[in-house]
Amino acid sequence: MAALVAGIWSCSKTGKDEPKPTPTPPQPPAPTEKVLDYSKASLKELAAKQGIKLGVAMTYGEYRQNPAIAGLLEREFSSVTFGNEMKHDCIVGADGKCNFSTADAMVSYASKAGVDLFGHTLGWHSQQQNDYLDKLISKARPDNSSSLLQANWNFEEGTLDGYVANGFGLTSSYYEVFAGDYAAKAESEASLGFKVSLAEGKTYELSFWAMSEASDRSVKASSGNQETTASLTSKWTKYSTSFTAAADGEAEFTLEAAAGACIDNIRVVLAGGQSAPVGKFYSSSLLEGELADDAIGFAYKSWVYAMIEHFDAYGWDVVNETFSDAYPSGFRDKSNTDLSGYHKFLWGQYFGSQKDFVDKAFAYAKDALAKYGKEAVLYINDYNLEYSDSKLGAYCDYAKNNPDVTGVGTQMHLDLQLPNLESKIDNMLRMLTGTGKLVRISELDIKAGSSKLKEQAELYKYIFQKYIEIVPEAQRGGITFWGFNDKDSWVGESNHPLLWSGKNYAKKPAYDAIYIYLCELAGIDPYKASE
Structure with a gap:
């Protein structure tokens, strides 16, 4: 009976055998996510293969407080620009005498890292030593x-x-x-x-x-x-x-x-x-x-010669931000420039006009280089050139027609929220290239929300693509990022503008996008070999 029961339970209701289930075929292993191999090359090495001198801005605070930047500076960059320490009010005292000690310490630091110095800046309307300049103005003109x-x-x-x-x-x-x-x-x-x-x-x-x-x-x-x-x-x-x-x-x-x-x-x-x-x-x-007769003019001339004599820079921002944001754009004057606030001084008021000042600034710089047996590219530098067609036109016209200007700089402090950035960047690079001068992206950073870091990375890559595509190699003056780390940026950490972030200097998607693109151009596989 036990055998009968067992036989009944082993049969189907139809009296036929049930089909055996089809075995599941083995599944291929999930694809392994590619991992970047940063040891293949540094950013500066990859950029150099495209004729680009890659630079970064650094301040005294970063130099003193963040030892991590020493390694980054040496590995990733070919040049350094000091954010503040070579400006007029950081060098010139209230007595008119120059004190180079802070800048000299940073030059020594940069030299040990093997990077070249870019001079910033010989002429600006901000961060000027008003305590000295105002004394000159207050004294009676010679009669x-x-x-x-x-x-x-x-x-x-x-x-x-x-x-x-x-x-x-x-x-x-x-x-x-x-x-x-x-x-x-x-x-x-x-x-x-x-x-x-x-x-x-x-x-x-x-x-x-x-x-x-x-x-x-x-x-x-x-x-x-x-x-x-x-x-x-x-x-x-x-x-x-x-x-x-x-x-x-x-x-x-x-x-x-x-x-x-x-x-x-x-x-x-x-x-x-x-x-x-x-x-x-x-x-x-x-x-x-x-x-x-022209005390301010003499003080300015003395400043230019002193700076070029003292520092060995491969390039100089001779004049910075000299065109107004007004429409139509033109040289700055009292009517279009806010001179309130800390250490503002418009040199052009004492040179007949701002254009006269800019002309003299480049003539002085050229003469000082010859006097001291040095060579350097002499740049005019400005911001919002990608946003303002009027400013861009005035800027390019001046640069094209002054033979003492040998380079044009565009700051490119960008904001991801602004529309039509790509077409504006294309137009600006074509206009700057049309001047026939060296073209330098001088202060690059991009504001982006924390949820937009992928889009930020794509824009950084796009800028490198278009710079290489539009600017002939013989005209490439280089690209400089305005800082290392989001936490130290002049626009604030919350805007996430740079290539590294956090106290450990983690690489961001923006770094990776540039790294992958430049590796591909150089025929280098940027990823680790699969195991």
């Missing part, structure tokens, strides 16, 4: 009406008329002129004589500005049997001395100098209570003594 030497006292007639010149000629080299366009320069052992009318027994003050690049140079001033000698330096200095008239009538003054001495702004006035001592020279700086 030459009291001088007994009226004709051609500053050589601006472009001649030596009015002087008995032996061995003196005119110079118009920027560094050899104190103020204006001309100065007298001794071409050999030379003398410069002139006559003025004096009254017997009265004391008169003779003053002039002088300098000499050559060492051991002096100027001897004499009148009658009175003479005084001043030792010159390579910096423009005002020299003053007093003479007492031996008789009524015309007296002859003579300035004698050796080759290389430059003299400007000669004056003879009736001495007052604060006059220089008789028979001795009193020297004074621009801030301490009488102002030049």
Whole structure:
């Protein structure tokens, strides 16, 4: 019975055998997600294969507080720009003297990382040393009406008329002129004589500005049997001395100098209570003594020469943000520029116009490079060029027509929320390339929400694609990111603008997108080999 029951339960209701279930075929293993291999190459190596010098901005705070950036700087970048530390108010003190110590420490740091220095910036309307500049403005402009030497006292007639010149000629080299366009320069052992009318027994003050690049140079001033000698330096200095008239009538003054001495702004006035001592020279700086006709212009010129002499930079932002955001765009002036706030100063107000200032800035920079035997690309730099067709047009027209401008910089502080970015970037790059100058993306970052990091990465890749596609290799001045890490960005961590984030400097999708794209261009597989 037990066997019967077992047999019944083993049969189907139909009396036929049930079909056996079809076995499930083995499934292929799930695809392994590709993992990037960052050891294949650095960003700077990949960029260099496309003729791109890859740079980054760094501030003193990052340099002092974030040791992680030393490795990133050395591995990923070819150049560095200091965000603030080479600007006017960081170098120039309230007394007009330059203090390079902070910037020098950062230069040493960058040099150990093997990166080149980009100079930022020689001319801007923000972060200027107003404490010094305002003192120059507040001092009375020199009034030459009291001088007994009226004709051609500053050589601006472009001649030596009015002087008995032996061995003196005119110079118009920027560094050899104190103020204006001309100065007298001794071409050999030379003398410069002139006559003025004096009254017997009265004391008169003779003053002039002088300098000499050559060492051991002096100027001897004499009148009658009175003479005084001043030792010159390579910096423009005002020299003053007093003479007492031996008789009524015309007296002859003579300035004698050796080759290389430059003299400007000669004056003879009736001495007052604060006059220089008789028979001795009193020297004074621009801030301490009488102002030049163009004190601000001279202060600016001195700043440019000092910076180019001191720093070895492969390029300079000579003028930064000089075009207005108004429509139609043009050079900045008081009507279109907010000068309130911290250390704002519009140099163009003291150069006739902002265009005159920009012209002079590039001329000074070019001359300073030649003077100190250096080479560098001289950039004009501005923002919102991708957004404003009016500004872009004015900017390109100026750059194209000034031969001293050898590079054009576009900052490219972008915001992912703004429309039509891709077409605007294309148009801007084509316009900049059309100037014939080197084209540099100078301060790149992209604002994006935390949910838009993929779109941000795609835009970063697009910028590199279009830069390589539109800008010929011979015109590629490089691409610089305006910082390392979101947490230290000038636009705030919440805008997630850069390639790394967090205290551990994690690579973001933006880094990966650029890395993959540049690897593909170089024929490098960016991924780890499958195991």
